[in-house]
Amino acid sequence: MSQSFKSYEEKIDALSEIIRSLDGGNVDLSASLEKFQEGVDLFKACNEILNQAEASVKIIKEVNNQYIEENFEE
Amino acid sequence: MKLRALSVSEINKYIKNTLESDPIISYVAVKGEISNFKLHSSGHAYFSLKDDNSKISCVMFRSDLMKCTVDLAEGMAVEISGNISVYERDGRYQLYGRSVKQVGLGDLQQKFEALKKDLLQLGYFDQSKKKVIPHFVDRVGVITSPTGAAIRDILSVARRRNPKVELVIYPVRVQGDQSCEEIVTALDYFNTLEDIDVIIVSRGGGALEDLWSFNERPVAEAIYRSRIPVVSGVGHEVDFTISDFVSDLRVPTPSAAAELVIKPLEDMRFELRQKSETLSSRMESRLKLERRQLLMYNERNINSIDRKIQDYKSRLQRLGVSLDTLSPLKTLDRGYAVASVEGHLLDSVEKVKVDDTVNITLKDGEIKARVQEVEVKDEPIV
Numbered sequence: 001m002s003q004s005f006k007s008y009e010e011k012i013d014a015l016s017e018i019i020r021s022l023d024g025g026n027v028d029l030s031a032s033l034e035k036f037q038e039g040v041d042l043f044k045a046c047n048e049i050l051n052q053a054e055a056s057v058k059i060i061k062e063v064n065n066q067y068i069e070e071n072f073e074e
Numbered sequence: 075m076k077l078r079a080l081s082v083s084e085i086n087k088y089i090k091n092t093l094e095s096d097p098i099i100s101y102v103a104v105k106g107e108i109s110n111f112k113l114h115s116s117g118h119a120y121f122s123l124k125d126d127n128s129k130i131s132c133v134m135f136r137s138d139l140m141k142c143t144v145d146l147a148e149g150m151a152v153e154i155s156g157n158i159s160v161y162e163r164d165g166r167y168q169l170y171g172r173s174v175k176q177v178g179l180g181d182l183q184q185k186f187e188a189l190k191k192d193l194l195q196l197g198y199f200d201q202s203k204k205k206v207i208p209h210f211v212d213r214v215g216v217i218t219s220p221t222g223a224a225i226r227d228i229l230s231v232a233r234r235r236n237p238k239v240e241l242v243i244y245p246v247r248v249q250g251d252q253s254c255e256e257i258v259t260a261l262d263y264f265n266t267l268e269d270i271d272v273i274i275v276s277r278g279g280g281a282l283e284d285l286w287s288f289n290e291r292p293v294a295e296a297i298y299r300s301r302i303p304v305v306s307g308v309g310h311e312v313d314f315t316i317s318d319f320v321s322d323l324r325v326p327t328p329s330a331a332a333e334l335v336i337k338p339l340e341d342m343r344f345e346l347r348q349k350s351e352t353l354s355s356r357m358e359s360r361l362k363l364e365r366r367q368l369l370m371y372n373e374r375n376i377n378s379i380d381r382k383i384q385d386y387k388s389r390l391q392r393l394g395v396s397l398d399t400l401s402p403l404k405t406l407d408r409g410y411a412v413a414s415v416e417g418h419l420l421d422s423v424e425k426v427k428v429d430d431t432v433n434i435t436l437k438d439g440e441i442k443a444r445v446q447e448v449e450v451k452d453e454p455i456v
């Protein structure tokens with residue numbers, strides 16, 4: 001599952017790393033452009049994760065020795 | 075009547091034998107407060123037991139001390155069982171303690187202290203065994219009563235912070251006879267699932283008896299063997315349970331457990347927005363620098379560098395598109411439009427001819443327009 005908060009950390013870290021690498025200008029322009037494009041893609045991916053649909057609360061029930069998850073009603 | 079004088083050794087030996095033959099003194103429990111406590115380098119402990127009016131010397135040998143479930147300390151109220159005998163060399167009688175019970179504490183507290191000491195020695199509380207609580211989670215297992223205050227607190231905190239994180243409740247009784255077994259089953263069940271990132275074990279506050287399930291050995295063992303990190307939020311700030319010690323992280327309340335596990339979505343949005351702005355501004359300033367350099371090269375050696383400039387120009391164009399996708403509202407909101415022909419950004423009238431179709435992107439949509447006329451200005455507008 002790529003659309004997960006778990007994968008978010010890795011992406012945001014990679015984005016920070018790209019921002020760091022763009023600082024200074026030691027890297028040549030064409031590499032910088034590639035990095036930038038990579039950064040834009042990471043931003044989009046992160047944004048998508050933050051915009052995912054809300055999750056429901058589940059409760060586990062045991063039915064005939066099988067565990068099932070049902071929506072939890074408060 | 076003339077008495078035969080006994081040597082000191084003889085009389086001390088006699089007293090010792092007399093004392094040791096007394097059925098009460100040979101196995102007795104004495105309660106009092108520990109004072110003058112000294113733990114000798116040999117591992118034996120020497121101290122006095124005293125009450126308001128009197129005191130008695132005590133010794134506990136290393137081997138007995140090791141078996142004891144409480145750590146003796148100055149001022150502690152204890153009940154010591156053992157025998158009383160005479161230390162012949164000094165002519166001093168003393169209590170030779172074999173076992174210790176802390177008094178002023180109920181049975182449960184005793185059990186608690188005993189289990190705590192035992193698990194501590196087994197390494198259950200070692201920092202090195204603590205699993206790391208992940209920064210970001212997708213699915214959180216919650217072990218608690220589905221009707222208690224704890225679940226309400228956890229849900230309200232979780233929904234408020236990030237409703238996109240999924241909570242999976244394993245309902246258990248949090249006190250009473252079956253409680254311990256149910257909590258263990260729940261912990262083991264979550265560990266059979268692949269996608270639970272962290273487990274919260276929780277219940278609201280209560281008396282020691284009410285929290286007892288969280289002080290049971292099987293629960294401690296289930297937390298210890300869990301491959302998924304466990305956060306324990308049992309009772310109030312002042313309540314400590316064995317579960318708290320074994321878990322990978324102890325938090326004072328159920329709400330605090332949810333706060334710790336679930337990062338606010340708003341903070342994540344804010345951080346991401348900041349990063350995207352930094353990314354754009356870094357690239358923009360880099361490009362400005364590059365433009366200046368290109369202009370300098372251009373003046374010096376137009377011909378040889380011409381191809382390179384063309385190459386960079388087309389890259390810059392593509393980049394322009396990227397910058398706009400990154401923060402399209404910034405420019406479009408102000409009423410500017412982005413015009414393109416066949417996917418290429420339009421930055422000169424020389425790139426269109428009459429009857430071409432031009433795509434114009436505005437903040438709320440796109441226009442396809444046909445070119446009627448192309449007019450070149452002698453003086454550039456920008």
